[in-house]
Amino acid sequence: MSVPPPVRLLILGAGYHAAEVRVYIQDLASQGSSVEVVGFLDDARPAGVHGRFHVLGKIEDLAAGKLADFSATHFITAVGSNRLRQRMVERVTAICGSALPAWTLRHPSSWTGEDVEIGDGTCLAPAALATTRVRIGRHCILNVKASLSHDVVVGDYGNINPGATVCGNVTIGEGAYIGAGAVIKDKVSIGAWSVIGAGAAVVADVPANVTAVGVPARIVKHRVETQG
Numbered sequence: 001m002s003v004p005p006p007v008r009l010l011i012l013g014a015g016y017h018a019a020e021v022r023v024y025i026q027d028l029a030s031q032g033s034s035v036e037v038v039g040f041l042d043d044a045r046p047a048g049v050h051g052r053f054h055v056l057g058k059i060e061d062l063a064a065g066k067l068a069d070f071s072a073t074h075f076i077t078a079v080g081s082n083r084l085r086q087r088m089v090e091r092v093t094a095i096c097g098s099a100l101p102a103w104t105l106r107h108p109s110s111w112t113g114e115d116v117e118i119g120d121g122t123c124l125a126p127a128a129l130a131t132t133r134v135r136i137g138r139h140c141i142l143n144v145k146a147s148l149s150h151d152v153v154v155g156d157y158g159n160i161n162p163g164a165t166v167c168g169n170v171t172i173g174e175g176a177y178i179g180a181g182a183v184i185k186d187k188v189s190i191g192a193w194s195v196i197g198a199g200a201a202v203v204a205d206v207p208a209n210v211t212a213v214g215v216p217a218r219i220v221k222h223r224v225e226t227q228g
């Protein structure tokens, strides 16, 4: 059996979620996975060593031809904001195209059942679960102890925060943000780029571009452009 070539990973973002992603990758490496972090790109920090982050530069440095200097084979986004992840991906893809593909992170303690599809660049955090016939889009975050039951669909750039419970046959639109500990009742749909507050119980469909909070969840904001 041929051994896959090692992954040399650029992490986009050097904040809270990036710190978590870095540790998840350490766990994978300690279990024999051939993935190595080459460094971080962050538009808000100067290049250099910041604590445990070796910031190599900014995304725009890729446009200046520095990909070869970084000697990275793949990238992953590591910021909580869905819009920001989307913008990062669009920028990196425009600059590097297929020379720098997205890498998908599955923490060793995450679990997926049968017929689960996970899009490129998505992160499955520790103890994240997806049972059967689940479709998770590209560049999503399924955070710590979040669970997706049967026949759930999550659009690209979706973010299911820690401990959220998504029941069967739920559809979550592109860029939707499900707050920590929220419960989404079965057969409900959440519109694109909507935000569900932490601890909410969603029992009816939620349209696109709104914020809904509480038990049962009620819409408290309509937005044109969400922060995700």
Ligand SMILES: CC(C)(COP(=O)(O)OP(=O)(O)OC[C@H]1O[C@@H](n2cnc3c(N)ncnc32)[C@H](O)[C@@H]1OP(=O)(O)O)[C@@H](O)C(=O)NCCC(=O)NCCS
Pocket (backbone or CB within 6 Å): 143, 161, 162, 178, 179, 180, 181, 195, 196, 197, 198, 199, 200, 211, 212, 213, 214, 220, 221
């Ligand atoms: C829903 C949320 C995004 C709203 O943030 P926001 O757009 O800044 O809205 P505001 O803070 O102005 O709140 C709007 C109203 O909803 C209420 N509200 C906000 N979040 C709420 C929540 N989770 N549950 C119940 N009510 C909530 C506020 O008290 C406020 O009520 P008021 O108008 O009567 O004063 C945010 O509160 C939240 O729950 N985020 C999820 C955080 C999370 O899961 N983080 C995980 C990181 S790993």
